[in-house]
Amino acid sequence: MGFLRQVLVIAAKDLRAELRTKEAINASLAFALVILLLFSFAFDPTEETTREISGGLLWIVFAFAGALVLNRSFARELPNDCLDALIAAPISGAALFLGKAMANFLLVLAVELVSLPVFGIFYNVRWTSQFGELMLVLALGTWALTVIGTMFSALTVNIRLREVMLPMLTYPILVPALLGAMQLTTGLVAGQPIGPDTVAWLKMLIGFDVVYTAVSLVLAETVLVG
Amino acid sequence: MSAVAVEGVWKFYGDFPALRDVRLEAAAGSCLALIGRNGAGKTTLLRIIAGFSRPGRGQVRIFGNAPRETETRRQIGFIGHGISVYDELSALENLTLFGRLYGLADPRRSALEWLERTGLERVRNGLVREFSRGMRQRLAVARAFLHQPSVLLLDEPFTALDDRAIAVLQTLLRQALAEGKTIILSTHQLREALELASHVALLNRGQAAFSGPSTPEMAADPGLVYARYGEG
Numbered sequence: 001m002g003f004l005r006q007v008l009v010i011a012a013k014d015l016r017a018e019l020r021t022k023e024a025i026n027a028s029l030a031f032a033l034v035i036l037l038l039f040s041f042a043f044d045p046t047e048e049t050t051r052e053i054s055g056g057l058l059w060i061v062f063a064f065a066g067a068l069v070l071n072r073s074f075a076r077e078l079p080n081d082c083l084d085a086l087i088a089a090p091i092s093g094a095a096l097f098l099g100k101a102m103a104n105f106l107l108v109l110a111v112e113l114v115s116l117p118v119f120g121i122f123y124n125v126r127w128t129s130q131f132g133e134l135m136l137v138l139a140l141g142t143w144a145l146t147v148i149g150t151m152f153s154a155l156t157v158n159i160r161l162r163e164v165m166l167p168m169l170t171y172p173i174l175v176p177a178l179l180g181a182m183q184l185t186t187g188l189v190a191g192q193p194i195g196p197d198t199v200a201w202l203k204m205l206i207g208f209d210v211v212y213t214a215v216s217l218v219l220a221e222t223v224l225v226g
Numbered sequence: 227m228s229a230v231a232v233e234g235v236w237k238f239y240g241d242f243p244a245l246r247d248v249r250l251e252a253a254a255g256s257c258l259a260l261i262g263r264n265g266a267g268k269t270t271l272l273r274i275i276a277g278f279s280r281p282g283r284g285q286v287r288i289f290g291n292a293p294r295e296t297e298t299r300r301q302i303g304f305i306g307h308g309i310s311v312y313d314e315l316s317a318l319e320n321l322t323l324f325g326r327l328y329g330l331a332d333p334r335r336s337a338l339e340w341l342e343r344t345g346l347e348r349v350r351n352g353l354v355r356e357f358s359r360g361m362r363q364r365l366a367v368a369r370a371f372l373h374q375p376s377v378l379l380l381d382e383p384f385t386a387l388d389d390r391a392i393a394v395l396q397t398l399l400r401q402a403l404a405e406g407k408t409i410i411l412s413t414h415q416l417r418e419a420l421e422l423a424s425h426v427a428l429l430n431r432g433q434a435a436f437s438g439p440s441t442p443e444m445a446a447d448p449g450l451v452y453a454r455y456g457e458g
Contacts, residue, residue: 020353080313082308082310084304085369088276
């Protein structure tokens with residue numbers, strides 16, 4: 001079976017298991033919506049303030065809500081020692097990692113795509129004027145979150161305090177990608193397309209994704225087997 | 227060439243040596259019963275043979291190759307302490323998933339065949355979380371045998387099995403031996419193991435204290451190996 005097929009089999013398995021239980025996605029979505037709601041009532045921001053904080057607010061919500069999905073990624077394999085069966089199967093650690101990262105990416109992206117219209121309503125923001133570029137930044141930032149989070153989910157799966165350890169390990173490494181995504185999102189939500197002054201953030205975000213995806217694929221087998 | 231060769235394997239957990247220079251061989255078509263007290267290192271050794279963890283020193287060879295090579299993994303079937311199937315998926319979905327991962331030509335057909343052989347065909351679309359313990363264990367057996375492995379590694383396979391699951395497993399293991407497959411099983415249930423085993427190895431505090439053919443005296447008195455070579 002080809003590498004891509006193995007990736008798709010793992011991703012489909014994770015998505016099917018998650019959609020049956022909805023454990024992670026329900027918690028993640030509820031968290032994202034509650035935080036957006038609380039912030040809108042707590043600060044009652046003006047249009048100007050909203051424009052300035054939109055990127056930061058959205059990506060803080062996405063990062064914390066995403067951690068709830070990522071925590072379940074490898075923890076899902078623990079109850080019946082299913083990780084042993086996956087490690088025993090004749091697929092590479094890279095395929096297993098990438099399949100799980102893809103499933104996480106789609107789940108986190110789904111939470112974000114539901115959260116965005118809610119953000120628009122609560123904060124009275126018309127966020128769709130640069131829709132295509134915003135989706136690009138959303139995809140790149142979400143991939144950065146999921147690729148780092150999936151790797152640390154694998155690393156911390158056997159640790160008793162993994163729910164605490166995962167965010168503690170993930171967020172510091174994620175800072176450059178989050179900064180880039182926040183800067184770009186703030187401009188795009190305000191209706192400004194990516195221009196010469198912000199394109200460097202986009203390049204940095206792409207570079208971050210490429211480098212950390214490559215590093216994760218190389219390290220996956222070692223992380224899983226030791 | 228041995229089907230499984232364990233060559234001077236050490237495994238450390240921190241500074242503690244869980245395995246100390248273990249050397250064992252299992253010929254193709256043989257059944258090796260790995261016995262020893264709790265904490266002797268049986269599970270650690272089986273996990274290293276299966277390629278789940280790497281030895282600190284030494285090496286394991288399966289038909290001359292390292293356990294983590296893709297083709298070697300295709301030849302190994304493993305039953306561990308957990309059933310290694312997903313509660314959220316149906317029996318058929320579980321076996322089809324592993325059939326796909328092992329690159330079987332027709333995963334669904336193989337899955338249906340093994341569901342029938344383990345008596346689970348009627349509940350093939352039922353979610354595993356709704357299964358009784360015995361049904362879950364039979365599904366675990368089906369998963370391990372699904373891809374027709376040449377080497378079966380079984381960690382305490384008879385523990386907590388119901389009568390039907392024991393009968394299914396023993397039948398399948400006898401068939402596997404008749405087909406020339408190699409079995410290594412760790413166990414505390416010596417009588418069940420010695421009915422199948424052609425060889426016995428005793429692990430004592432991480433060392434192979436005894437390794438040799440199973441004899442009629444051992445079958446008559448399963449405590450004999452412990453009495454002669456164990457801690458007593």
